[in-house]
Amino acid sequence: MARTRAPERTLLPSDEPLSLLRKDGTPVDDSPLAMPDDDVLVELHRRMVLGRRFDTQATALTKQGRLAVYPSSRGQEACEVGAVLALRPDDWLFPTYRDSVALVTRGVDPAETLTLLQGGWHLGYDPYEHRVGPQCTPLATNTLHAVGFAHAARLKGEDTAALVMLGDGATSEGDTHEALNFAGVWRPPVVFLVQNNGYAISVPLSKQNAAPSLAHKGIGYGVPSVLVDGNDVAAVYAAVREAVESGGPTLIEALTYRIEAHTNADDATRYRTSDEVAAWLDRDPVDRLEAYLVSRGLLDHARRAAVAAEAEELAASVRAKLNVDVVPSPDELFEHVYATTPRHLREQAAALREELA
Amino acid sequence: MTAVSAQASQATQVSMAGALNRALGDALAADPTVLVFGEDVGALGGVFRVTDGLAARFGEQRVFDTPLAESGIVGTAIGMAMNGLRPVVEMQFDAFAYPAFEQITSHLAKLRNRTRGRVSLPVVIRVPYGGGIGGVEHHCDSSEAYYTHTPGLRVVTPGTPDDAYRLLRDSIDSPDPVIFLEPKRRYWAKGALDPATSVGFDRALVRRPGRDVTLIAYGPMVATALETAEAAVEEGWDVEVVDLRSLSPFDDETVCASVVKTGRAVVVHEASGFGGYGAEVVARVTERCFHHLHAPVLRVTGFDIPYPPPKLEEHHLPGVDRILDAIARLQWDDEVVGSYGA
Ligand SMILES: Cc1ncc(C[n+]2csc(CCOP(=O)(O)OP(=O)(O)O)c2C)c(N)n1
Helix, strand or coil: CCCCCCCCCCCCCCCCCECCECCCCCECCCCCCCCCCHHHHHHHHHHHHHHHHHHHHHHHHHHCCCCCCCCCCCCCHHHHHHHHHCCCCCCEEECECCCHHHHHHHCCCHHHHCHHHHCCCCCCCCHHHHCECCCECCCCHHHHHHHHHHHHHHHCCCCCCEEEEEECHHHHCHHHHHHHHHHHHHCCCEEEEEEECCEECCEEHHHCCCCCCCHHHHHHHCCCEEEEECCCHHHHHHHHHHHHHHCCCEEEEEECCCCCCCCCCCCHHHCCCHHHHHHHHCCCHHHHHHHHHHHCCCCCHHHHHHHHHHHHHHHHHHHHHHCCCCCCCHHHHHCCCCCCCCHHHHHHHHHHHHHHC | CCHHHHHHHHCCEEEHHHHHHHHHHHHHHHCCCEEEEECCCCCCCCCCCCCCCHHHHHCCCCEEECCCCHHHHHHHHHHHHHCCCEEEEECCCHHHHHHHHHHHHHHHCCHHHHCCCCCCCCCEEEEEECCCCCCCCCCCCCCHHHHHCCCCCEEECCCCHHHHHHHHHHHHHCCCCEEEEEEHHHCCCEEECCCCCCCCCCCCEEEECCCCEEEEECCCHHHHHHHHHHHHHHHCCCEEEEECCEEECCCHHHHHHHHHHHCCEEEEEEEECCCCHHHHHHHHHHHHHHHHCCCCCEEEEECCCCCCCHHHHHHHCCCHHHHHHHHHHCCCCCCCCCCCCC
C-alpha cells in the first residue's frame, strides 16, 4: 500500500510504488499523489493510444527493412506519455533510444523521430524547436547533459526544468552517479526518470542492483526520491509534475515492463518466461486508464473510435514517409563537423565528389 | 639573442600561467555567458594557480568548484553550452581527463555533426599536459593524439606566454569545442605579452627563421626546439622552428612552405612516437612536399613506454642532443644513410 509521505519532500522513497489507479482501473483512495484533472486524463489516454500505434508501426517497418533497428517501448506508455505531458512548455526532455514515443508525445514529427533508426542521418529533428535533446545511445551520458542544462537555466534566471529518461541498467553507469551527485550539490530543477523495465537487454535487475529500489539511490546524493507504479499513467504524470514544480532535483523510479524484446534483434525467450510477460500484460497501462475513464463516463465508443482513427492516420503517415528511399547527399558527410569547414575536409569532400562524378 | 626575444625582454614579462589567468579574466569580463569551473579552481585558484583570484573577482556563479568527477564536469558543460553558456573547464592533470573521454569523444565532439549544425558547443577544456616537472605517475601524459584523432574537436597548445593568452581567448570565442593543452612545465616560463595582437586561430607560426632544416614542434617542445636551433648554430646549421599551435585543424600551408624552403624536417614531441601525432605530421609533409625533400622526415619523440618515474623522465623526454642527432642524420646530399629509426 502506498505510504503517506511527509508534506516536505523526503529523500526516502516509499516501500511500495505509489499509484493512483489499481490494475483494474479502480482509484486508490489514500494516495499522496494528486489525481490529474479529467481533461488531462483523457489526453493521457489519447497519447498512449497514439504512442502504441506508432510503436507497432515502427516495429513493422523494421520487419520490412525500412528501419535498421527499433527498440520498442510497448508496455511502457505510461512512462513515455505521463512524464512528457507533465512537462511545461519551456521544460526540456533528454531522452534515450527507447523513448521515441516520448518524442512523438512532445510533438516531434513521428517520422523525424525515426531518422536515426532509418539511417538517413543521426538526428532528424531540431532540438531547440521542441526542447528535446538528441536521443542518447551511450547509456546515462544524457543525465549529465540534463543537469548542466538545468543548472544553466538556473544561472540565467529561467524557470526551466530538465527531465532525463534512463533505464534500470543505465543506473549502474558512472555518469548516473556523477549526475545525481552534481544534482544533489547544485540542486538544479532536474528530474531523473528511471524506467525500470526489469532488464538491461538480458540482464535482470537482480544482477544490476542490490539497493532496496533504484529510487533509494537518491538518498546518498541528497536527491529526493519517489518510487511510482510505472504502468499507472496518472501516477507517473502526478509524480513528474510535482518534481518539475519543486524547482529542485528528483529521482523517480517507475516500475514497469517492456513487453517486446530489447530490440527487434533480441531474442527475449532466452532470458524470461512467457508467464512473466503474461503477468505484466495483465497490468497494461492503456487498459487500466481506459477502465477508469469508462467508469467515470469520460470514454465512450465514439471517443474510442475517434482516437483509434487518429492512430491509424498517424501510422499511415509514418508509413508513407518511411516508405521513401532516403538517399542523403555524400556532401553531408563533411558538413557540420566544425562551424566552418576546415581545409582538409573541403579537400576530402572535393575528392569524394570527383570520385562520384 | 633573436629579434623576438630581444623585444620580449623590454616588454613586461609574464609567466604562461599568468597569461592564461589574464586571458580567463578578460574573457569573463568581456562576456557574461563565460563560466570557469572544475576541481579546485575556486578558492585555491587551481593546483597551478591558473584561475587564481577569478572566483573572488567574478563570484561563485561564474567561477566555481565542482564535485570531483571529470565526466560530470564535461557532461554538465555540454548541457550548459546547449543552454547558451560558454563553459571553460579545467581537468586537473592530463591523465585525469580520461574519465571524461566518453563525454568528449561521443558528445562534445559530435553533437554539432549529429544535429546537423543545430547544436553548437562552445566549450573549452583546459588540460595541463606533459612531463618535465618531476611529477609521479598519471601526472605527465601527453594525450594529444587521443584528441586530434577525434573529428569535431579543435586541439591547440601554446608554446609561449604571449601565445597562451591569444590562443585561450580565441578558444573561448570559438563556436567549436576546444581541447586546450597547457604545457605544464612551461607554466613558469616568462615572456612578453601583447594582448592586442592576433595571428589567426588555425595558423602555425615560424618562431625562428632558418635555411637548412625545419624543426616542427608544439607546446612544451617549442622552447626545446628554439634552444636546439641556437645550439645548432655552432654546428653550422641554420634551423627554422615552426610552432604548430593548432594541432587540429593542421596548418599545412605554413608547415609545407617551411619544409619546401629547407628541404629537411624533424618533428619533435614528448608523447610516444608509435601511432602518435608526429606520424600524422610526417605523413602530411611527405605527401605534400616529397619532391622538395632531401632526406626523410624524422621524428624525435618520447619512447614507446608508459610515462616513466620522475628520476628517469629526463631519458624519455626529447632534449637538445637528441634533436641535434636527428638533424645530423639529415645532413647528407647523395650519400645514403642506412638507418633512420630510433
Ligand atoms: C555505455 C554503453 N554501454 C553499452 C551499451 C549497449 N546497450 C544498449 S542498451 C543496453 C541495455 C540498457 O538497459 P537499460 O538501461 O535498462 O535500458 P532499456 O534498454 O531497458 O530501456 C546496453 C547494454 C550502450 N548503449 N552504452
